[in-house]
Amino acid sequence: xxxxxxxxxxxxxxxxxxxxxxxxxxxxxxxxxxxxxxxxxxxxxxxxxxxxxxxxxxxxxxxxxxxxxxxxxxxxxxxxxxxxxxxxxxxxxxxxxxxxxxxxxxxxxxxxxxxxxxxxxxxxxxxxxxxxxxxxxxxxxxxxxxxxxxxxxxxxxxxxxxxxxxxxxxxxxxxxxxxxxxxxxxxxxxxxxxxxxxxxxxxxxxxxxxxxxxxxxxxxxxxxxxxxxxxxxxxxxxxxxxxxxxxxxxxxxxxxxxxxxxxxxxxxxxxxxxxxxxxxxxxxxxxxxxxxxxxxxxxxxxxxxxxxxxxxxxxxxxxxxxxxxxxxxxxxxxxxxxxxxxxxxxxxxxxxxxxxxxxxxxxxxxxxxxxxxxxxxxxxxxxxxxxxxxxxxxxxxxxxxxxxxxxxxxxxxxxxxxxxxxxxxxxxxxxxxxxxxxxxxxxxxxxxxxxxxxxxxxxxxxxxxxxxxxxxxxxxxxxxxxxxxxxxxxxxxxxxxxxxxxxxxxxxxxxxxxxxxxxxxxxxxxxxxxxxxxxxxxxxxxxxxxxxxxxxxxxxxxxxxxxxxxxxxxxxxxxxxxxxxxx
Amino acid sequence: xxxxxxxxxxxxxxxxxxxxxxxxxxxxxxxxxxxxxxxxxxxxxxxxxxxxxxxxxxxxxxxxxxxxxxxxxxxxxxxxxxxxxxxxxxxxxxxxxxxxxxxxxxxxxxxxxxxxxxxxxxxxxxxxxxxxxxxxxxxxxxxxxxxxxxxxxxxxxxxxxxxx
Numbered sequence: 001x002x003x004x005x006x007x008x009x010x011x012x013x014x015x016x017x018x019x020x021x022x023x024x025x026x027x028x029x030x031x032x033x034x035x036x037x038x039x040x041x042x043x044x045x046x047x048x049x050x051x052x053x054x055x056x057x058x059x060x061x062x063x064x065x066x067x068x069x070x071x072x073x074x075x076x077x078x079x080x081x082x083x084x085x086x087x088x089x090x091x092x093x094x095x096x097x098x099x100x101x102x103x104x105x106x107x108x109x110x111x112x113x114x115x116x117x118x119x120x121x122x123x124x125x126x127x128x129x130x131x132x133x134x135x136x137x138x139x140x141x142x143x144x145x146x147x148x149x150x151x152x153x154x155x156x157x158x159x160x161x162x163x164x165x166x167x168x169x170x171x172x173x174x175x176x177x178x179x180x181x182x183x184x185x186x187x188x189x190x191x192x193x194x195x196x197x198x199x200x201x202x203x204x205x206x207x208x209x210x211x212x213x214x215x216x217x218x219x220x221x222x223x224x225x226x227x228x229x230x231x232x233x234x235x236x237x238x239x240x241x242x243x244x245x246x247x248x249x250x251x252x253x254x255x256x257x258x259x260x261x262x263x264x265x266x267x268x269x270x271x272x273x274x275x276x277x278x279x280x281x282x283x284x285x286x287x288x289x290x291x292x293x294x295x296x297x298x299x300x301x302x303x304x305x306x307x308x309x310x311x312x313x314x315x316x317x318x319x320x321x322x323x324x325x326x327x328x329x330x331x332x333x334x335x336x337x338x339x340x341x342x343x344x345x346x347x348x349x350x351x352x353x354x355x356x357x358x359x360x361x362x363x364x365x366x367x368x369x370x371x372x373x374x375x376x377x378x379x380x381x382x383x384x385x386x387x388x389x390x391x392x393x394x395x396x397x398x399x400x401x402x403x404x405x406x407x408x409x410x411x412x413x414x415x416x417x418x419x420x421x422x423x424x425x426x427x428x429x430x431x432x433x434x435x436x437x438x439x440x441x442x443x444x445x446x447x448x449x450x451x452x453x454x455x456x457x458x459x460x461x462x463x464x465x466x467x468x469x470x471x472x473x474x475x476x477x478x479x480x481x482x483x484x485x486x487x488x489x490x491x492x493x494x495x496x497x498x499x500x501x502x503x504x505x506x507x508x509x510x511x512x513x514x515x516x517x518x519x520x521x522x523x524x525x526x527x528x529x530x531x532x533x534x535x536x537x538x539x540x541x542x543x544x545x546x547x548x549x550x551x552x553x554x555x556x557x558x559x560x561x562x563x564x565x566x567x568x569x570x571x572x573x574x575x576x577x578x579x580x581x582x583x
Numbered sequence: 584x585x586x587x588x589x590x591x592x593x594x595x596x597x598x599x600x601x602x603x604x605x606x607x608x609x610x611x612x613x614x615x616x617x618x619x620x621x622x623x624x625x626x627x628x629x630x631x632x633x634x635x636x637x638x639x640x641x642x643x644x645x646x647x648x649x650x651x652x653x654x655x656x657x658x659x660x661x662x663x664x665x666x667x668x669x670x671x672x673x674x675x676x677x678x679x680x681x682x683x684x685x686x687x688x689x690x691x692x693x694x695x696x697x698x699x700x701x702x703x704x705x706x707x708x709x710x711x712x713x714x715x716x717x718x719x720x721x722x723x724x725x726x727x728x729x730x731x732x733x734x735x736x737x738x739x740x741x742x743x744x745x746x747x
Contacts (some may be wrong), residue, residue: 123608127651130597146649182747183593183654307645310638526622 003173005134006035009098012141014041015175018069020055020060020434021045027113028100031165042184044464045434046318048455050077054084055453059391059428062139062414065220067148074100075113079120083421086124089154090418091216091241094148095155096141097121104132104161106355117159118479126154134164134171142176151186152305153218161353187304187467190321198276198300198317199333205274206345207296208234211257214241214417215279215303217410221323222246223280228327231334232341235353237265239280240402241417248406249386249474254353258286259554260399262300263361263563266552268353269294270560279323282313283418283581292559301403302326361552362403365568371520373397373472377404380442380470383527386441389432391415393425393449394480399550401444423452429467430459438529442468447500448477457510459539468530469539471503476544482549486564507539518543585614586640587666587737590629590647590656594620596628598652605650611635615668615734626654627746629735655745661739669707670715671697673729675724676704678703678739685726692718703728 003011009032013021016555022045025033025537036044041406047053057068067087072514073080078099088095102111118128127147129140137160144156202208210232216225218375222245229236229252236246246253268289269275273296279446280286282301287293290312298417301308302316309318309455319326364374377400380388390405392398392415407413414432416424443450450471460467473477484492513536517526523542530538551566565573592598594665604712614632621628627687635645640658647653656660672694676682689696689706692714698705708718712735739745 119600122597122601122604184651305649307642307649314638452694548738 002170022072027075050080055427055432059431078117093152130155190326209272210236213239219323224327244407249387264356266560346352397402423451503541512537
């Protein structure tokens with residue numbers, strides 16, 4: 001089969017099983033877009049900004065586990081995509097981003113729409129390629145997909161000069177089914193002796209704790225994780241990225257940990273004597289100050305990426321390997337060993353954890369006339385039976401979503417955890433909805449974040465992507481305002497958004513349904529209506545309490561046992577102390 | 584602690600910038616970096632000297648290893664190794680006794696004079712970094728016109744080798 005470079009790209013994507021690509025045309029990719037137009041197997045979604053393309057592909061990838069694919073033009077097309085690429089990089093999401101480039105002979109001449117895309121993206125990709133030879137195009141694309149999806153996944157950029165895609169130059173094409181890269185050999189098995197040591201340590205624990213992250217979801221290891229945790233009966237916590245791998249409603253799950261995690265999860269981290277970490281990377285939002293992190297614990301760290309191990313926190317038993325395989329081996333090792341769990345110690349450990357749990361650290365006070373952001377998320381949870389795919393932007397609403405929407409399944413909670421990219425939620429929701437058209441998809445956002453990629457409402461219209469936008473509108477950049485309240489003596493510097501658009505009219509202008517809710521009593525009706533309108537994109541503009549804060553909170557430089565609790569919880573504790581009921 | 588890390592990397596455009604970019608992005612030190620094609624033209628050999636605590640060196644080697652272009656690497660300072668650096672020094676040599684003094688000093692250091700003019704000598708010297716430092720120190724500062732140092736290269740002693 002003789003094909004041009006453009007045809008090779010499209011044929012390769014078909015052969016690779018790619019259904020959707022998200023993109024935006026331009027001069028350097030015109031040949032590719034012409035080839036796209038001549039076929040029906042790969043569907044192209046025309047976004048309204050290249051950042052939207054990368055986030056949509058990212059959302060698709062997070063929800064399905066398949067790589068997301070983007071196509072953008074050179075210069076500004078590539079630079080607009082950078083934020084989305086960096087977002088995927090920080091959360092280890094497999095993306096393949098094809099960027100057009102000026103013709104080979106023009107590279108380096110400051111040609112129109114020229115930017116060194118390989119140079120610009122170097123710091124935020126797993127790897128990138130510049131295709132210099134048409135004969136290596138197919139092989140390079142294969143390498144890109146292979147690198148993006150294996151080992152610790154991540155985004156890969158393939159920069160393709162326009163002359164490589166010229167329609168009149170045709171070469172023989174064959175799908176490269178396999179790939180050989182001598183310099184890239186991801187680990188496929190954890191070390192058996194380390195796994196055995198880890199299991200012995202785990203069984204010897206008096207106050208064990210399991211802490212898991214996004215790596216479990218990325219590797220599809222949730223079933224194994226559930227078996228392991230249930231077999232041990234140990235308390236477990238998950239990071240923001242890990243939510244859903246272990247069911248959020250299961251009693252062994254004691255809530256998310258970290259800066260805005262539950263009191264009990266953070267206290268248990270602080271006091272545990274053995275910590276099993278799987279697929280998480282001891283991020284600063286998780287650990288608090290590292291010098292006071294898990295002071296009594298011996299740490300087992302399972303990760304596919306050796307550089308994640310002992311990066312910020314030293315591991316006593318490091319295990320480099322894929323979560324699924326390693327947990328599988330741990331399960332076998334537990335069955336084989338004669339060592340047993342110290343039941344009495346575990347019972348008293350659970351008692352202690354239950355006493356922390358009884359404090360109900362997420363508690364908040366409802367008001368008659370003012371919607372609390374938490375109750376909006378709780379209402380959403382009820383109306384969707386906890387089964388929706390939830391994407392989010394970044395800020396207070398993201399934390400409320402993580403705290404109050406209890407994810408029982410993996411890949412349902414889709415947010416930018418590592419980079420913290422505002423503007424992620426709506427385009428990501430489009431990617432999810434494309435992958436799961438029959439499922440409810442909601443984007444929990446705020447009036448600040450939503451405006452960073454609001455142009456994608458237009459894409460929702462063009463491709464009939466009826467996502468539901470849950471806008472927690474407090475007229476403030478809430479998380480920044482919260483920090484200014486706590487740490488800058490309430491000097492609210494540039495966090496109030498004056499002149500907000502009328503979101504209801506704006507949604508209507510885009511051809512969607514807009515509903516404003518400002519009374520707690522109207523929340524249920526509005527949400528029910530939003531989800532009843534199956535085939536419409538609905539923008540719920542929920543006017544919330546302006547100065548609600550996210551609690552509890554570990555401030556900068558503090559340890560897990562130094563959480564700030566909400567005023568409500570403080571008052572409750574004072575009362576309990578008075579009664580002598582507080583341990 | 585000072586470490587010498589030897590790498591075999593794909594001989595491709597961009598490999599060097601990925602490696603140097605890693606050091607700057609993560610705030611690691613580079614004392615010197617040398618690179619050249621090997622006998623296998625698809626590979627480059629790179630020698631990086633760097634400093635840092637054990638923990639940082641561990642991260643540096645892991646992060647380097649993670650780069651797709653890096654085929655193999657070794658911290659040769661963990662073993663028994665030989666280190667050399669090469670230097671050219673251009674010095675003023677205007678009449679006697681200056682010319683004889685430079686010549687004598689160079690003999691002591693086993694340096695070679697490789698270019699001569701009426702007013703200058705160019706000297707080639709190979710050795711450890713300390714030896715090169717000592718030569719420069721011994722040479723009168725005002726005499727030195729120009730110094731070019733290659734940066735360190737290293738190799739393991741004995742049968743151990745960094746090869747594919």
